[in-house]
Amino acid sequence: MELNLGTAALSDDAFLQAFEASQLDPGTFHHADHIRLAWLYIQRHGACQAETRLLEGIRGFAGRAGAPQKFMYTTTIAWTRLVAAACRKSTTCDSFCVWIEAHPELLNKHLLNEHYSAGRLESSEARRGWVDPDLKLLD
Numbered sequence: 822m823e824l825n826l827g828t829a830a831l832s833d834d835a836f837l838q839a840f841e842a843s844q845l846d847p848g849t850f851h852h853a854d855h856i857r858l859a860w861l862y863i864q865r866h867g868a869c870q871a872e873t874r875l876l877e878g879i880r881g882f883a884g885r886a887g888a889p890q891k892f893m894y895t896t897t898i899a900w901t902r903l904v905a906a907a908c909r910k911s912t913t914c915d916s917f918c919v920w921i922e923a924h925p926e927l928l929n930k931h932l933l934n935e936h937y938s939a940g941r942l943e944s945s946e947a948r949r950g951w952v953d954p955d956l957k958l959l960d
Contacts, residue, residue, distance in 0.1 A: 824921065824928065826853045833861055833917070840878060847886035852930040855879075857917050859904040864914060868905035875901050895947035899933055902959045 827849030828836045839845050840858060858878070862871035875897050883892040907924040914920050926932060933942060936954035946952055 824853055824918070825851045826857065827851050828854050828857065837861055837865075840882070843881070843885050845882070847882065847888075850882070853921070853928055855900065856904060856921065856927050859901045860908070860914075860917050860920065863901070863905050863908055868901070868908075871905070872898055872901050893942065893948050894950050895952045896933065896942055898951055899936065899942075899954070899959055903927060903932065906960050 828839075828845065831839060836857070845854075859871060859875060862874050866874060876894065879897050880889075880892045883889050904927060907927060908914055908920075911920060911923060913923070921927065936957045936959055937952075938955050941947060941952060941955060944952065
């Protein structure tokens, strides 16, 4: 999988600061950037706090981008849990680029389809709150 990272030019600290200050261009914020953001929050704050920060941050990011309907609660949490699971299995987490090379499956933005049946993530219930996967656990 190709690493399409719109924030590649930013250091980890600069990336987090820009995200939290609403200074990132939504047009250059790709799936890999979401994974990087989850990885950074997990590394710095632990998995539970990362979920809280990502829910608030991504919801706000979508709203400021004029697309609040793009925020999906279950999807945000599910990706965070997949990243956290990969972190637990990793022998190294010093650099996102090195870490993601060991976990390229996370760059597949359709990976959640292995865990959720068709339409389940698009439901209003999944947009507003947590919905358990019905095909495969998020370990």
